[in-house]
Amino acid sequence: MANDTLEQLAEQTTAGAESDSRLPVGLTLLAASVAVLVVLPLLWLLDRASMVGVQRALTLLTSTDNLGVLVNSVGLVAAVTLGGVLLGVPLAVLTVQTDLPFRRFWTIASALPLVVPSYIGAFSYVSAFGPRGELADLLAPLGVDRIPSIYGFHGAALVLVLYTYPYVFLTTRAALLSFDATLVEAARTLNHSRWQAFRRITLPQITPGITAGALLVALYTLSDFGTPAIMQFEVFTQQIYVNYRAFGGRDLAALFSLQLVAVTLVILAVESRIGASQRGAYVSRGARRPGEIELGRWKGPALLFAATVTVFCLVVPLAVLLLWLTWENPGYASGALAFSWEYGWNSVLVSAAAAIVCILGALPVAYLSARSESWLATIIDRATYVGYAAPGVVVGFSLLYFGVTYAPILYQTTLILVFAYVVRFLPQALGTARSSLLQVDPKLVEAARTLGHRPTTAFRKVVLPLIMPGVAAGAALVFLTTMKELPATLMLRPTGFDTFVTYIWRVRGSGHYGRAAFPALVLVVISGLSMLVILARERYDVG
């Protein structure tokens, strides 16, 4: 989710290009079948939910149980979004507009928490601040025999804020960088104080940027499975998984899935509305950089603030992971928990497969949508974004039902697992492929055609080499995101098939944290690489 939403954000900034109105039949059919395929899981979900029966569905939906989960989910989204704004906006202002010392360092450090998958953050927070964690051990000699529990709402909210606020930070930063500083100077000459100028001039200008980031945070929070599961907080994703596994809970899991998709769609609708009205509002137009605000005596508190955030986001989890590395693996933990390189190989295998299939699926859709503005092309294009509306645990639930009921031959195979990844991450490949295609001048293709090349040859000889870097970046993104994917992998993997992620999950469940250190660090590095891909593509100014 993290990368796809960022990708989606980046993509909104891409300008339109020329198009022609004729739809090539073969291409359209190809693109349409991709769209139909990725929409199917939502239909299977409806199919499964329809088995519940109206009477029982109404009873379940209106139970205190269900309402509690709904309230928890919405509450967590609201709290994390607010928290993300409260951390992200001040950090963005500090790093863009003030004379904060080591600004470049704080800019990078403030964006970096995106590289820690939130479930690994949650995992390390439980280890550090749990009832018998490192902090408890540290405080025990001081006579503190009990620390507040990390589990529940506040634990989930804390971890999610720490690992999602960078979305707000990055979007707000972009807005601040693009905004015309002469306006503030004008306000100042009109006798406005710094604060008045900020409130009346700067804030309205950067609000769309903040909103965009906040919506990304909301979407991420809603779809995240690992953090609430680890923090034992009962939200939709966590409850879908729990009920799927408990006796008599699968009906409820189906209803939870539908509700989760519905709430996600609401947020997506809000986002697309704001995105449409404010498109480009927070994109750099080569505006003049504002003059620096001198922090003066606020320099100390400002530094402390930035440092505290960095310590909690990066230093704590990394220290915990490194500490785990030094733990001796308890021998009694048995062979089932032994680490095997095969898990890494499995991760690479399914991720590479997902990347290749995503690219193959994305190319026709992207080509169609870049070259045509017809309603059909638009529908096909929109349909392939279903991955944004369907969190991993929902796709997992839907495909399990589909596999058992309709496709025993695919059930519990890597094929269905890779398909789940494609549904989830196709939008990432699509985003990069389309923005690359939009940059290709159609006249080049026309030139190739006049030189006697057939359309397919022209595409292969002219277009493909030009879009290759973008396509490769998309493939890399899908690959790296798939490596980190937790819930669908957990639910859909074939018998006996473990990846880095499922191994970490298994080790966590049994309490043998030490064994998770190495694969967790590998995943952090992998996430770091996916950040690099995004940054390299978007050439974010971290100056």
Added chain:
Amino acid sequence: MSERSGFGRRRFLGTTGAALLGGVAGCSNLPGTGSDTGGEFTWDTATFRGSGPIVSGRPAPGGTSIRDLPALEGALTLYLGGGEGGLYVDLLNILRKIYPDLTLNVRTDSSSSHAQTIVQEFEAQSTKADVFLSIDAGSLGYVADNGAARNLSSDVRSMVARDHFKTNNWVGVEGRARTIPFNTNSIAASDLPQDVMSIPDQPSLASTMGWAPTYGAFQAFITAMRITAGEDATRQWLSDMLDAGVSRYPDEFLVSNAVADGEVAAGFANHYYALRVQNARPDAPIDLAFTSNDAGALVNVSGAEVIKGTKNPDLAENFVRHLLSSEAQEFFATRTFGYPMVSDVAPVGGLPTIDELDPPEFDLTKLANVSPTLDLMRDVGVL
């Protein structure tokens, strides 16, 4: 009874911790005494047995040896329910080494999840599992009640000593007792009643107990209570527990951990979770109490059944017989601290024998009927 067995358990817990620490090297380098350097894997009882003071000096297990059973050959898919700790997987790894021609595909998940999946697969005629090995008899019963389990031959069923722990469709392979783990620093064994139904009324336990209501073993316990004590009494018990204040955990290992940490003074958990805590932290102040002749003293079993639609029923059944072999029973007794199902294999150390435990007369298959239990628990607001 509780006084006597309380003492026995305390002794048992203490020595087990030491024993397991002593046995670390042996376990991590499976198989302990076996060797596969020269191609042929050689093994004996000690390969299966845990090591340490309480295990050493045990008589050789009786019953049917693996050497007297037909060899396991071919591919077998095993759905393993609830074997989170991986101890079952160790047994499977030994079998893999003994039988190089055996391919075991193991899928782990919660028992309840597997049971529903097996029935779902059976109904869609896409059976994947040959054998279901579950830590929860309720899950075995659920599969059997839905017609997805084959009848077992008398060869298999006759290996299990007591009628309590077998049906036409499934056999128990090891037993587990419901217990009250308690923190010895927080409360005394005498604070705990012999009668599970009176626990919510104990002032010393108010606001200081832990449970795991979403956990299969706990739901089985409530099912037993519902059937033995009646629906109204159970509803009252659940809501009294809620009123008294009870902390919620996702599973019973964490309940036992919380007891050892003093987060709660006592809890509801299967007996071996406390032993696992002790195993990891020998000094943890945790002990076990048993109630008598009620749902709180229920002995559930891990068991196995062969799934309808298997392409290899003979191999599947032979595999189940291996789980009841002397060696496998010795493994369960000495490594997972379970109660052997074969009468010629004794439980370890100071563990009260299954005869001493005083469990209720109860058809374990009835544990499959969890739906009313869940409705009840939802009604009260526990789930």
